[in-house]
Amino acid sequence: MMKDADLIETELSSEEVFSGRLLRVHRDRVRLPDGHEATREWVAHPGAVVIVALLDNGKLLFERQFRYPLRRIFLELPAGKIDTAEHPLDTARRELREETGYKARSWHHLGTMHPCIGYSDERIEIFLAHGLSYVGHERDHGEHLEVTELNLGDALLAVRDGEITDAKTITALLWADKTFSGEWPLPGQPG
Incomplete structure:
Protein backbone atom coordinates (compact mmCIF):
# COMPACT_ATOMS: atom_id res chain seq x y z
CA MET A 1 0.00 0.00 0.00
CA MET A 2 1.23 3.49 -0.88
CA LYS A 3 2.05 6.03 1.78
CA ASP A 4 -0.10 9.19 1.86
CA ALA A 5 2.97 11.24 0.89
CA ASP A 6 3.04 9.30 -2.41
CA LEU A 7 -0.43 10.66 -3.27
CA ILE A 8 -0.55 14.25 -2.00
CA GLU A 9 -0.34 17.24 -4.35
CA THR A 10 1.13 20.48 -2.95
CA GLU A 11 -0.25 23.92 -3.85
CA LEU A 12 2.37 26.19 -5.41
CA SER A 13 0.07 29.09 -6.31
CA SER A 14 -3.63 29.87 -6.39
CA GLU A 15 -5.58 32.38 -8.48
CA GLU A 16 -9.26 33.19 -8.10
CA VAL A 17 -10.52 33.47 -11.69
CA PHE A 18 -14.22 34.06 -10.90
CA SER A 19 -16.17 35.16 -7.85
CA GLY A 20 -19.96 35.05 -7.88
CA ARG A 21 -22.75 35.20 -5.32
CA LEU A 22 -22.54 31.45 -4.64
CA LEU A 23 -19.34 30.06 -6.17
CA ARG A 24 -15.70 31.02 -6.56
CA VAL A 25 -13.54 29.39 -9.23
CA HIS A 26 -9.81 28.87 -8.64
CA ARG A 27 -6.91 27.88 -10.88
CA ASP A 28 -4.02 26.43 -8.90
CA ARG A 29 -0.55 25.25 -9.83
CA VAL A 30 0.44 22.14 -7.89
CA ARG A 31 3.45 19.93 -7.45
CA LEU A 32 2.58 16.29 -8.05
CA PRO A 33 4.01 13.52 -5.87
CA ASP A 34 6.49 12.64 -8.65
CA GLY A 35 7.83 16.25 -8.70
CA HIS A 36 6.09 17.39 -11.90
CA GLU A 37 3.76 20.39 -11.93
CA ALA A 38 0.12 20.52 -13.05
CA THR A 39 -2.87 22.88 -13.10
CA ARG A 40 -5.97 22.23 -11.01
CA GLU A 41 -9.22 24.13 -11.53
CA TRP A 42 -11.72 23.88 -8.72
CA VAL A 43 -14.85 25.48 -7.35
CA ALA A 44 -15.15 26.80 -3.78
CA HIS A 45 -18.65 26.20 -2.39
CA PRO A 46 -19.99 27.28 1.04
CA GLY A 47 -21.50 23.85 1.78
Whole structure:
Protein backbone atom coordinates (compact mmCIF):
# COMPACT_ATOMS: atom_id res chain seq x y z
CA MET A 1 0.00 0.00 0.00
CA MET A 2 1.23 3.49 -0.88
CA LYS A 3 2.05 6.03 1.78
CA ASP A 4 -0.10 9.19 1.86
CA ALA A 5 2.97 11.24 0.89
CA ASP A 6 3.04 9.30 -2.41
CA LEU A 7 -0.43 10.66 -3.27
CA ILE A 8 -0.55 14.25 -2.00
CA GLU A 9 -0.34 17.24 -4.35
CA THR A 10 1.13 20.48 -2.95
CA GLU A 11 -0.25 23.92 -3.85
CA LEU A 12 2.37 26.19 -5.41
CA SER A 13 0.07 29.09 -6.31
CA SER A 14 -3.63 29.87 -6.39
CA GLU A 15 -5.58 32.38 -8.48
CA GLU A 16 -9.26 33.19 -8.10
CA VAL A 17 -10.52 33.47 -11.69
CA PHE A 18 -14.22 34.06 -10.90
CA SER A 19 -16.17 35.16 -7.85
CA GLY A 20 -19.96 35.05 -7.88
CA ARG A 21 -22.75 35.20 -5.32
CA LEU A 22 -22.54 31.45 -4.64
CA LEU A 23 -19.34 30.06 -6.17
CA ARG A 24 -15.70 31.02 -6.56
CA VAL A 25 -13.54 29.39 -9.23
CA HIS A 26 -9.81 28.87 -8.64
CA ARG A 27 -6.91 27.88 -10.88
CA ASP A 28 -4.02 26.43 -8.90
CA ARG A 29 -0.55 25.25 -9.83
CA VAL A 30 0.44 22.14 -7.89
CA ARG A 31 3.45 19.93 -7.45
CA LEU A 32 2.58 16.29 -8.05
CA PRO A 33 4.01 13.52 -5.87
CA ASP A 34 6.49 12.64 -8.65
CA GLY A 35 7.83 16.25 -8.70
CA HIS A 36 6.09 17.39 -11.90
CA GLU A 37 3.76 20.39 -11.93
CA ALA A 38 0.12 20.52 -13.05
CA THR A 39 -2.87 22.88 -13.10
CA ARG A 40 -5.97 22.23 -11.01
CA GLU A 41 -9.22 24.13 -11.53
CA TRP A 42 -11.72 23.88 -8.72
CA VAL A 43 -14.85 25.48 -7.35
CA ALA A 44 -15.15 26.80 -3.78
CA HIS A 45 -18.65 26.20 -2.39
CA PRO A 46 -19.99 27.28 1.04
CA GLY A 47 -21.50 23.85 1.78
CA ALA A 48 -25.09 22.68 2.02
CA VAL A 49 -27.51 20.46 3.89
CA VAL A 50 -30.03 17.84 2.81
CA ILE A 51 -32.91 16.76 5.01
CA VAL A 52 -34.62 13.38 5.28
CA ALA A 53 -37.90 14.70 6.71
CA LEU A 54 -40.03 11.85 8.08
CA LEU A 55 -43.75 12.56 8.41
CA ASP A 56 -45.96 10.85 11.00
CA ASN A 57 -47.60 8.86 8.17
CA GLY A 58 -44.21 7.23 7.45
CA LYS A 59 -43.62 9.13 4.21
CA LEU A 60 -40.74 11.47 3.39
CA LEU A 61 -41.05 15.05 2.17
CA PHE A 62 -39.76 15.69 -1.36
CA GLU A 63 -39.64 18.69 -3.64
CA ARG A 64 -40.15 18.97 -7.37
CA GLN A 65 -38.02 21.84 -8.56
CA PHE A 66 -36.68 23.16 -11.88
CA ARG A 67 -32.89 23.15 -11.94
CA TYR A 68 -31.55 25.57 -14.50
CA PRO A 69 -28.14 23.98 -15.35
CA LEU A 70 -29.88 20.83 -16.65
CA ARG A 71 -33.05 22.66 -17.75
CA ARG A 72 -35.44 20.16 -16.17
CA ILE A 73 -37.51 19.42 -13.09
CA PHE A 74 -35.91 17.20 -10.45
CA LEU A 75 -37.44 15.24 -7.58
CA GLU A 76 -35.21 15.78 -4.55
CA LEU A 77 -35.16 15.98 -0.77
CA PRO A 78 -35.31 19.43 0.86
CA ALA A 79 -31.88 21.05 0.87
CA GLY A 80 -30.08 24.35 0.90
CA LYS A 81 -26.87 26.33 1.14
CA ILE A 82 -25.14 27.00 4.45
CA ASP A 83 -24.90 30.75 5.03
CA THR A 84 -21.66 32.35 6.27
CA ALA A 85 -21.02 31.48 9.96
CA GLU A 86 -24.27 29.48 10.12
CA HIS A 87 -24.24 26.10 11.88
CA PRO A 88 -25.40 23.31 9.51
CA LEU A 89 -28.23 22.29 11.87
CA ASP A 90 -29.52 25.87 11.81
CA THR A 91 -29.38 25.72 8.01
CA ALA A 92 -31.36 22.48 8.01
CA ARG A 93 -34.02 23.92 10.31
CA ARG A 94 -34.26 27.10 8.21
CA GLU A 95 -34.43 25.29 4.87
CA LEU A 96 -37.04 22.77 6.01
CA ARG A 97 -39.27 25.61 7.21
CA GLU A 98 -38.67 27.92 4.25
CA GLU A 99 -39.14 25.32 1.55
CA THR A 100 -41.71 22.87 2.93
CA GLY A 101 -43.44 24.77 5.73
CA TYR A 102 -42.57 22.13 8.34
CA LYS A 103 -40.60 22.29 11.56
CA ALA A 104 -39.25 19.23 13.34
CA ARG A 105 -39.20 18.26 17.01
CA SER A 106 -36.17 15.93 16.63
CA TRP A 107 -33.02 16.21 14.54
CA HIS A 108 -30.14 13.78 13.94
CA HIS A 109 -26.99 14.42 11.93
CA LEU A 110 -26.53 11.29 9.82
CA GLY A 111 -23.32 12.06 7.95
CA THR A 112 -21.43 14.11 5.39
CA MET A 113 -21.02 13.67 1.66
CA HIS A 114 -18.71 15.35 -0.86
CA PRO A 115 -20.63 15.30 -4.17
CA CYS A 116 -18.01 16.62 -6.61
CA ILE A 117 -14.53 15.72 -5.29
CA GLY A 118 -12.87 16.10 -8.68
CA TYR A 119 -13.64 19.81 -9.02
CA SER A 120 -15.24 21.25 -5.85
CA ASP A 121 -14.72 21.46 -2.09
CA GLU A 122 -18.50 21.29 -1.52
CA ARG A 123 -19.73 19.25 1.43
CA ILE A 124 -23.33 18.34 2.16
CA GLU A 125 -24.42 17.56 5.71
CA ILE A 126 -27.20 14.94 5.89
CA PHE A 127 -29.89 15.36 8.57
CA LEU A 128 -32.88 13.29 9.68
CA ALA A 129 -35.86 15.29 10.94
CA HIS A 130 -38.94 13.77 12.56
CA GLY A 131 -41.81 14.85 14.76
CA LEU A 132 -42.87 17.23 11.99
CA SER A 133 -45.59 19.85 12.27
CA TYR A 134 -46.79 22.17 9.52
CA VAL A 135 -46.31 25.87 10.28
CA GLY A 136 -46.33 27.40 6.78
CA HIS A 137 -43.53 27.92 4.28
CA GLU A 138 -41.41 31.07 3.86
CA ARG A 139 -39.78 30.56 0.47
CA ASP A 140 -37.08 32.87 -0.81
CA HIS A 141 -38.03 35.38 -3.51
CA GLY A 142 -37.92 33.57 -6.86
CA GLU A 143 -38.03 30.08 -5.28
CA HIS A 144 -40.70 27.95 -6.94
CA LEU A 145 -41.21 24.33 -5.97
CA GLU A 146 -43.86 21.73 -5.28
CA VAL A 147 -43.77 19.74 -2.04
CA THR A 148 -44.79 16.10 -2.30
CA GLU A 149 -44.61 12.91 -0.21
CA LEU A 150 -43.19 9.47 -1.01
CA ASN A 151 -42.52 6.45 1.13
CA LEU A 152 -38.91 5.28 1.29
CA GLY A 153 -39.54 2.15 -0.79
CA ASP A 154 -41.09 4.12 -3.64
CA ALA A 155 -38.28 6.67 -3.46
CA LEU A 156 -35.66 3.93 -3.76
CA LEU A 157 -37.54 2.50 -6.77
CA ALA A 158 -37.50 6.00 -8.28
CA VAL A 159 -33.71 5.99 -7.87
CA ARG A 160 -33.47 2.58 -9.54
CA ASP A 161 -35.74 3.68 -12.38
CA GLY A 162 -33.80 6.89 -13.02
CA GLU A 163 -36.56 9.21 -11.82
CA ILE A 164 -34.38 10.46 -8.96
CA THR A 165 -30.84 11.23 -10.16
CA ASP A 166 -29.80 13.95 -7.70
CA ALA A 167 -26.67 12.75 -5.85
CA LYS A 168 -27.47 14.30 -2.47
CA THR A 169 -30.95 12.77 -2.52
CA ILE A 170 -29.65 9.34 -3.52
CA THR A 171 -27.00 9.41 -0.77
CA ALA A 172 -29.47 10.59 1.88
CA LEU A 173 -32.01 7.91 0.85
CA LEU A 174 -29.32 5.22 1.18
CA TRP A 175 -28.52 6.55 4.65
CA ALA A 176 -32.23 6.62 5.56
CA ASP A 177 -32.72 3.04 4.33
CA LYS A 178 -29.81 1.76 6.41
CA THR A 179 -30.89 3.82 9.46
CA PHE A 180 -34.60 2.90 9.29
CA SER A 181 -33.74 -0.82 8.92
CA GLY A 182 -31.54 -0.63 12.04
CA GLU A 183 -28.47 -1.70 10.08
CA TRP A 184 -26.85 1.70 10.80
CA PRO A 185 -27.72 3.09 14.26
CA LEU A 186 -28.35 6.77 14.67
CA PRO A 187 -25.15 8.57 15.67
CA GLY A 188 -24.70 8.52 19.42
CA GLN A 189 -26.81 5.35 19.86
CA PRO A 190 -25.36 1.90 20.48
CA GLY A 191 -24.88 -0.25 17.40
